[in-house]
Amino acid sequence: xxxxxxxxxxxxxxxxxxxxxxxxxxxxxxxxxxxxxxxxxxxxxxxxxxxxxxxxxxxxxxxxxxxxxxxxxxxxxxxxxxxxxxxxxxxxxxxxxxxxxxxxxxxxxxxxxxxxxxxxxxxxxxxxxxxxxxxxxxxxxxxxxxxxxxxxxxxxxxxxxxxxxxxxxxxxxxxxxxxxxxxxxxxxxxxxxxxxxxxxxxxxxxxxxxxxxxxxxxxxxxxxxxxxxxxxxxxxxxxxxxxxxxxxxxxxxxxxxxxxxxxxxxxxxxxxxxxxxxxxxxxxxxxxxxxxxxxxxxxxxxxxxxxxxxxxxxxxxxxxxxxxxxxxxxx
Amino acid sequence: xxxxxxxxxxxxxxxxxxxxxxxxxxxxxxxxxxxxxxxxxxxxxxxxxxxxxxxxxxxxxxxxxxxxxxxxxxxxxxxxxxxxxxxxxxxxxxxxxx
Numbered sequence: 001x002x003x004x005x006x007x008x009x010x011x012x013x014x015x016x017x018x019x020x021x022x023x024x025x026x027x028x029x030x031x032x033x034x035x036x037x038x039x040x041x042x043x044x045x046x047x048x049x050x051x052x053x054x055x056x057x058x059x060x061x062x063x064x065x066x067x068x069x070x071x072x073x074x075x076x077x078x079x080x081x082x083x084x085x086x087x088x089x090x091x092x093x094x095x096x097x098x099x100x101x102x103x104x105x106x107x108x109x110x111x112x113x114x115x116x117x118x119x120x121x122x123x124x125x126x127x128x129x130x131x132x133x134x135x136x137x138x139x140x141x142x143x144x145x146x147x148x149x150x151x152x153x154x155x156x157x158x159x160x161x162x163x164x165x166x167x168x169x170x171x172x173x174x175x176x177x178x179x180x181x182x183x184x185x186x187x188x189x190x191x192x193x194x195x196x197x198x199x200x201x202x203x204x205x206x207x208x209x210x211x212x213x214x215x216x217x218x219x220x221x222x223x224x225x226x227x228x229x230x231x232x233x234x235x236x237x238x239x240x241x242x243x244x245x246x247x248x249x250x251x252x253x254x255x256x257x258x259x260x261x262x263x264x265x266x267x268x269x270x271x272x273x274x275x276x277x278x279x280x281x282x283x284x285x286x287x288x289x290x291x292x293x294x295x296x297x298x299x300x301x302x303x304x305x306x307x308x309x310x311x312x313x314x315x316x317x318x319x320x321x322x323x324x325x326x327x328x329x330x331x
Numbered sequence: 332x333x334x335x336x337x338x339x340x341x342x343x344x345x346x347x348x349x350x351x352x353x354x355x356x357x358x359x360x361x362x363x364x365x366x367x368x369x370x371x372x373x374x375x376x377x378x379x380x381x382x383x384x385x386x387x388x389x390x391x392x393x394x395x396x397x398x399x400x401x402x403x404x405x406x407x408x409x410x411x412x413x414x415x416x417x418x419x420x421x422x423x424x425x426x427x428x429x
Contacts, residue, residue: 203417209410216403 009049016042029078033071040064053232054161057224061240066317069247073321156298158230165234166302170291174280177272177309184269184316187323206252217245225310229299235272235306239313246318269319272312276305334386341383348376362419370412374405
């Protein structure tokens with residue numbers, strides 16, 4: 001039995017490396033995006049084998065699902081931009097290599113392989129050697145598991161991963177939420193609101209399925225959020241599931257997007273960071289330090305933060321997919 | 332003992348269907364026949380795998396969860412297959428950039 005598991009692990013590893021290689025080496029962007037999703041699913045499986053179901057959930061939902069959707073919609077936008085340029089100006093001189101669309105062209109032109117091969121190989125060897133030496137000289141360590149286990153009753157939750165993310169290392173999670181917010185600000189600062197160029201499939205099948213699937217997705221998202229306090233789950237996974245439901249709704253009817261009004265949308269998007277910050281400041285004022293909780297209040301505060309963070313993550317993911325500020329909102 | 336044997340038989344039968352579907356996906360010439368092979372064979376294959384796993388479930392809640400997984404995959408897979416077919420019907424076979 002053990003031998004079979006080792007065999008499975010080896011096949012899985014070979015699959016991950018192989019798919020990653022095919023993804024990077026592919027000159028076809030669509031194929032690369034699909035391979036990236038495959039890579040994410042295999043990676044999620046690897047996390048399951050490493051007995052890290054939290055990371056597996058996050059990888060499958062965010063790494064494979066949402067990132068894959070973002071890559072594909074970006075590719076679709078790139079295609080329509082390229083097609084516009086080709087048909088609009090048929091006799092343009094070769095464009096300036098540092099011009100505004102240089103990045104787009106770089107994505108489509110094959111890279112000059114010969115010239116980059118030696119530097120790339122050198123770089124890979126140096127980084128690889130550094131990684132190997134670092135791993136080699138790791139001091140033997142028990143990890144932080146005993147420390148976390150010893151302090152579990154102070155955390156307010158029953159699941160060690162959630163305890164680390166929202167109590168012991170709340171700082172990291174706070175900054176992660178801030179990064180998600182900043183990513184959206186970056187997308188919005190480009191100031192464009194394009195409709196998604198995807199063509200919705202006509203007919204009743206897709207809307208009918210969505211009527212069935214979206215409520216299930218909402219229930220699943222809320223369940224994953226709630227489960228986070230005692231089992232694998234939490235705000236990022238729940239937010240990704242709810243965001244995926246939103247993206248499906250957006251995709252089903254891209255031509256008639258009911259954009260949320262500006263102020264509630266902004267409140268929802270910033271809720272995670274804002275609530276987290278307020279709770280952190282309260283902890284500072286109450287003498288528990290920034291992002292520290294009173295022991296009795298730890299559970300409700302963590303749930304409050306997680307609910308706000310889930311809302312923000314879900315809204316941000318949908319907003320990133322739509323990309324650009326809501327229409328008629330150029331103030 | 333009997334449950335374990337049933338699980339083994341059902342899982343193996345499911346894998347046969349998965350293998351057949353994958354062979355169809357790789358070997359068939361156009362989108363429609365590939366969809367035909369993939370969706371039907373995989374749905375039955377997953378159904379058999381789920382049925383096999385039900386014999387290992389610890390209670391009715393687990394059995395219902397497994398059933399729900401199968402039904403959701405059926406719904407999602409059917410819709411995806413329909414969309415691929417619809418797109419092929421209106422726009423022709425998928426063309427790569429290169």
